[in-house]
Amino acid sequence: MSIEPIYFRGRRFWVLRDDLIGGEFNGNKARKLAFLLNSNLNHINRIISYGSSQSNAMYSISLLAKMRGVKFIYFTNHICDFLLNNPCGNYAYALKNGMDIKISANPSKSAQDECKSSTDLFIPEGVAMREAELGFKEQAKIIMDFAKKNGIKFDIFLPSGTGCSAAFLAKNLNDMSVWSVPCVGDAKYLKEQISTLDPFNKVKILNPPKKYHFGKLYLEIYEIYKELLDSNIEFELLYDGVGWLTLMNNLDKFQNEILYIHQGGILGNITLLDRYKRKFN
Structure with missing residues (x-):
């Protein structure tokens, strides 16, 4: 896996490509x-x-x-x-x-x-x-090693379902903030889920621009998905669509270079893209 820059809407973002983890398993x-x-x-x-x-x-x-x-x-x-x-x-x-x-x-x-x-x-x-924390210790090490080597301080962003990835990544990082957005329940639900895994967590939770019902189709999600394809990376629709819409709506809150965690999951796009194309094309 690698950390690479993309340029989106005139701004540079860094992306951790966990979608490129080799073998039969990838992403979070x-x-x-x-x-x-x-x-x-x-x-x-x-x-x-x-x-x-x-x-x-x-x-x-x-x-x-x-x-x-x-x-x-x-x-x-x-x-x-x-x-x-x-x-x-x-x-x-x-x-x-x-x-x-x-x-x-x-x-x-x-x-x-x-x-x-x-x-x-x-x-x-x-x-x-x-027990899932083990894999995120390695993820945190990859990020810290890259940041040290390149003299970069990151604000890290990833969308969440249960919040497991955000909780364990934040727990194992030094001197970097982790931000997330709820994609299944609301911010209260996500905070409760994260606190169950790590009562002392420091994950910062942002609200999406509006309430998105999990699995429901939204034109703006489909549009930002297609726009991101121009950066030569395919992102997942259910979580990353809400993630990028939330990130772009809150850029003023970030003080450092932004690192977006690509958590894989694009196999699920097969089902969703067919539904989106039937509804919006």
Whole structure:
């Protein structure tokens, strides 16, 4: 992976290309799952998790389960008709990897209830667990080494779902601020999630320009996605769309060079781009 500059709307930004992590895992899921990829899971027969039917974590866990030869059971509260009839993106690839997906009105409770023995491994939504910190220690080191070598001080920005990435990155950085924006719940929800993982965190949370309902289509998200393609980097739509709109709306709050964390996840764009093109093109 690398840190490289891009020029967007007349300004330079730096981007950490975690989307370029080699192998079958990339982005923040490679960071979050690092502890499992380096663990002995021979005693595990089933991995059980929950979340959105278009989740990047869902796909990554399905791949891990396939690699380790264990069953993967995933709970979600809804699968839209289009996705059911036209499997694509993370959903299609996770099914191909052998995922057993179940509908539940309360996916979190159903997933935890499904865990019945010591051979079951429960992974919270978005892999938001303390063990996930391992991968972000390495990420923080990459950033600090680059900043020292190039004489740069960064303000770091990344969009959040559970806030796991922001929490553990901020915990392991010295003398740099970490900023984020909630893309699933609101700022109160994100702050609570981050504080659960690190009660002493210093993550600075920004509000998006307006309330964005997760998974709903917005023309401005589609437009900034296409505009960013001109910088020769494809960003993810669900999180990065809200991320870049929020970042551009709050540039006055940053005092140092801005480093944007590209957390991968563009496989999910397959599903979303089809929906966007049908609605806005």
